[in-house]
Amino acid sequence: MAKGVHRSHRALGAALVVAALASTATACSGASEPDRGAAGPAAGQQAPGQAPGQAAAGALHAYVERVRERRTARVVAAKKWGLAKPPLEAPAPPAAKPRITTRKGFETDGEGLPPVFTTVPTKQKVVFLTIDDGAEKDPELLRMMKELRIPYSAFLSDYVVKDDYGYFARMQKSQETGVSLHNHTLNHRYLPGLSYKQQKREICGMQDVIEKRFGKRPPLFRPPYGNYNEDTLRAAKSCGVEAVPLWAAEAFPDHMEWREWDRDLHPGDIVLTHFRGKGDWKGTMPDMIRRVMNVITSKGYAVAKLEDYV
Numbered sequence: 001m002a003k004g005v006h007r008s009h010r011a012l013g014a015a016l017v018v019a020a021l022a023s024t025a026t027a028c029s030g031a032s033e034p035d036r037g038a039a040g041p042a043a044g045q046q047a048p049g050q051a052p053g054q055a056a057a058g059a060l061h062a063y064v065e066r067v068r069e070r071r072t073a074r075v076v077a078a079k080k081w082g083l084a085k086p087p088l089e090a091p092a093p094p095a096a097k098p099r100i101t102t103r104k105g106f107e108t109d110g111e112g113l114p115p116v117f118t119t120v121p122t123k124q125k126v127v128f129l130t131i132d133d134g135a136e137k138d139p140e141l142l143r144m145m146k147e148l149r150i151p152y153s154a155f156l157s158d159y160v161v162k163d164d165y166g167y168f169a170r171m172q173k174s175q176e177t178g179v180s181l182h183n184h185t186l187n188h189r190y191l192p193g194l195s196y197k198q199q200k201r202e203i204c205g206m207q208d209v210i211e212k213r214f215g216k217r218p219p220l221f222r223p224p225y226g227n228y229n230e231d232t233l234r235a236a237k238s239c240g241v242e243a244v245p246l247w248a249a250e251a252f253p254d255h256m257e258w259r260e261w262d263r264d265l266h267p268g269d270i271v272l273t274h275f276r277g278k279g280d281w282k283g284t285m286p287d288m289i290r291r292v293m294n295v296i297t298s299k300g301y302a303v304a305k306l307e308d309y310v
């Protein structure tokens with residue numbers, strides 16, 4: 001009898017581990033960047049005096065719990081911030097970043113220049129959120145994005161950022177995986193109207209500002225208004241820019257604008273929006289995020305971290 005009970009407990013234990021593994025597999029395949037950052041039970045790690053199986057089961061249990069807690073937190077955050085549905089969790093990014101080439105019709109004559117693109121080549125149902133300029137410095141935005149665990153990248157222009165570098169330094173550290181700060185020039189000029197030397201000052205000057213203020217030279221650069229010529233790309237390359245992401249869709253608090261004829265999202269699309277407030281458009285930053293996230297989620301897309309792919 002006692003033996004039978006013991007055995008059935010063991011069977012139950014095994015069944016639980018199998019169930020936990022199954023749910024971990026689901027969780028892993030649907031895990032967002034922070035979840036993967038937390039990492040599952042590391043192979044070969046084991047507490048002293050514990051059998052390998054026990055250690056693995058314990059770590060696995062803790063991991064499954066963590067994933068559950070994060071999911072619950074996301075549901076709560078979505079409710080708090082007024083989203084129609086919780087944001088979908090991004091799948092694990094590709095082991096190797098895709099090879100990105102310049103979009104057809106966006107080429108210049110120069111060779112070996114950073115690629116200019118609007119969509120990242122991927123089959124995953126993910127899009128990327130990018131926020132430009134930096135005039136509006138709404139602390140609610142940082143709170144909202146952190147609580148919802150939505151990754152995004154900022155493209156900063158010094159003339160609107162320099163009155164409060166601190167806000168963007170807080171942004172940079174406001175998420176577990178960090179928010180990357182990239183280059184959108186010093187003064188937001190129409191670059192094709194400038195000489196090579198002037199463009200170099202606009203682009204490379206901003207590389208220096210970001211490195212000095214935020215500790216890292218950005219690999220990504222976006223020209224103001226999406227306008228550039230061969231000099232722009234040559235200048236950008238000369239000071240460390242590796243890629244020039246433009247955008248496939250633009251988000252506002254009250255509508256979307258689309259580049260493609262089908263007025264829809266596609267896997268890998270880059271979504272542009274701006275740091276703006278009620279003075280500039282019909283709503284706050286959280287209003288805009290609420291709107292664009294409702295569009296993204298209702299179309300079945302998750303927001304992934306651009307720097308995981310580019």
Ligand SMILES: [Zn+2]
Pocket residue numbers: 132133184188224225
């Ligand atoms: Zn801009």
